[in-house]
Amino acid sequence: MAKKPASGQEMWGGRFAAKPDEVMEAINASIDVDKRMAAEDIQGSRAHVRMLADSNIVSDADRDAILDGLDQVEQEIAGGDFPFRKDLEDIHMNIEARLKEIIGEPAGRLHTARSRNDQVATDFRLWTRQALQTRADQTRGLMEALLEQADLHADTVMPGFTHLQTAQPVTFGHHLMAYVEMFSRDRSRFLDCQDRMNESPLGAAALAGTGFPIDRQKTAADLGFKAPMANSLDAVSARDFAVEAVSACSICAMHLSRLAEEIVIWASAQFHFVRLSDAWSTGSSIMPQKRNPDAAELVRAKTGRIYGALQALLTVLKGLPLAYSKDMQEDKELTFLAFDALDLCLASMTGMVSSWTVDKPAMRAAAAHGFSTATDLADYLVRELGLPFREAHHVTGATVKLAEDKGCDLAELSIDDLKSIEPRLTDAVYSVLTVEASVNSRQSYGGTSPVRVREQVSRWKELLS
Numbered sequence: 001m002a003k004k005p006a007s008g009q010e011m012w013g014g015r016f017a018a019k020p021d022e023v024m025e026a027i028n029a030s031i032d033v034d035k036r037m038a039a040e041d042i043q044g045s046r047a048h049v050r051m052l053a054d055s056n057i058v059s060d061a062d063r064d065a066i067l068d069g070l071d072q073v074e075q076e077i078a079g080g081d082f083p084f085r086k087d088l089e090d091i092h093m094n095i096e097a098r099l100k101e102i103i104g105e106p107a108g109r110l111h112t113a114r115s116r117n118d119q120v121a122t123d124f125r126l127w128t129r130q131a132l133q134t135r136a137d138q139t140r141g142l143m144e145a146l147l148e149q150a151d152l153h154a155d156t157v158m159p160g161f162t163h164l165q166t167a168q169p170v171t172f173g174h175h176l177m178a179y180v181e182m183f184s185r186d187r188s189r190f191l192d193c194q195d196r197m198n199e200s201p202l203g204a205a206a207l208a209g210t211g212f213p214i215d216r217q218k219t220a221a222d223l224g225f226k227a228p229m230a231n232s233l234d235a236v237s238a239r240d241f242a243v244e245a246v247s248a249c250s251i252c253a254m255h256l257s258r259l260a261e262e263i264v265i266w267a268s269a270q271f272h273f274v275r276l277s278d279a280w281s282t283g284s285s286i287m288p289q290k291r292n293p294d295a296a297e298l299v300r301a302k303t304g305r306i307y308g309a310l311q312a313l314l315t316v317l318k319g320l321p322l323a324y325s326k327d328m329q330e331d332k333e334l335t336f337l338a339f340d341a342l343d344l345c346l347a348s349m350t351g352m353v354s355s356w357t358v359d360k361p362a363m364r365a366a367a368a369h370g371f372s373t374a375t376d377l378a379d380y381l382v383r384e385l386g387l388p389f390r391e392a393h394h395v396t397g398a399t400v401k402l403a404e405d406k407g408c409d410l411a412e413l414s415i416d417d418l419k420s421i422e423p424r425l426t427d428a429v430y431s432v433l434t435v436e437a438s439v440n441s442r443q444s445y446g447g448t449s450p451v452r453v454r455e456q457v458s459r460w461k462e463l464l465s
Contacts, residue, residue: 166370
């Protein structure tokens with residue numbers, strides 16, 4: 001009969017005689033982080049033991065006992081009754097230890113032909129795969145909210161900016177559709193990453209595979225993976241799937257931050273383009289008139305958390321030799337942090353976009369200032385009078401200066417004013433000097449014309465249906 005360990009290192013059998021130092025126990029334990037992978041750990045164990053029984057490595061009776069015990073563990077965790085223990089380090093050992101308390105000896109056979117190394121890699125891939133799907137679904141929800149607003153505001157005129165200076169008139173719908181395109185690429189990155197990482201490490205064991213006649217194709221199929229990973233060292237060592245996933249989160253967060261920045265600007269008293277609903281605004285502790293766009297500001301700020309997680313994850317992994325190292329314990333908390341932050345950001349942005357109020361007159365008034373139709377005048381001079389564009393650019397610049405000196409917009413100059421710069425101009429030129437005429441004329445594919453905006457809205461609604 002095997003000698004029972006004399007002290008606290010129960011996981012390691014007779015190899016260690018002394019209990020671990022308290023600080024060592026604290027730095028070594030990961031249960032507070034990886035317990036959120038409990039469902040995935042149980043899922044992987046069920047697949048593993050079913051395969052072991054089918055391969056005649058464990059008996060059907062042991063399989064059934066283990067499956068019944070795992071059901072009880074699952075119920076205890078769901079009900080908040082599971083006795084998580086830090087001395088057992090992680091979720092895998094916690095579940096196995098509790099399983100042994102429930103069913104006794106058969107629990108020890110669950111770990112046949114696997115290691116915590118392939119077990120944690122499997123759990124982590126299962127968790128990340130689902131997290132990517134959830135963020136893809138959330139991104140779709142945001143796209144749908146943006147599409148609804150773009151449809152409502154396909155002909156709402158606003159200033160388009162370069163360098164945050166008034167450039168040309170655009171429609172608010174067109175502006176929002178730019179974000180639909182950005183978030184569509186984010187969604188595709190989540191789904192591409194999900195597809196690329198969808199291979200099973202289970203069965204790689206510690207690093208070299210196993211001598212037991214296991215069926216890795218069976219466990220891979222059981223867990224929804226495309227195939228087992230082809231190299232056992234890679235299976236337990238690879239964390240590029242987490243890096244790629246957090247990278248996709250970072251790019252999406254960058255797009256969210258850009259939109260959040262615009263919302264902060266649009267909601268300001270100086271712009272007054274949008275008004276966030278009460279649900280997505282806060283007040284001031286001392287200034288009763290204030291409506292602060294705190295939700296947008298926090299989306300903008302949480303981007304830093306996600307970027308930080310990516311940089312930290314890359315740093316943790318950059319110098320690791322094959323195969324497994326304990327450094328990899330740190331990868332999950334960083335990945336969870338990034339996905340959690342993005343979850344909040346996507347939900348918040350969807351809420352803000354769905355419920356804001358748009359001030360159309362303020363947008364239209366802003367679009368009419370800053371000589372935003374100057375390019376339309378230059379194009380008119382080329383198209384109708386045959387001027388080379390550079391000459392037309394010069395004439396238009398002189399016209400802008402005249403309007404500036406007179407304190408008016410281009411459309412407010414008299415025909416005599418315009419003729420003083422270019423004698424061949426007629427009243428027909430006024431047809432291109434309004435902001436409405438400008439946006440309506442931009443009918444090239446991808447342009448800001450309301451016709452083109454509605455076409456793109458319809459295209460995307462069909463693609464997402």
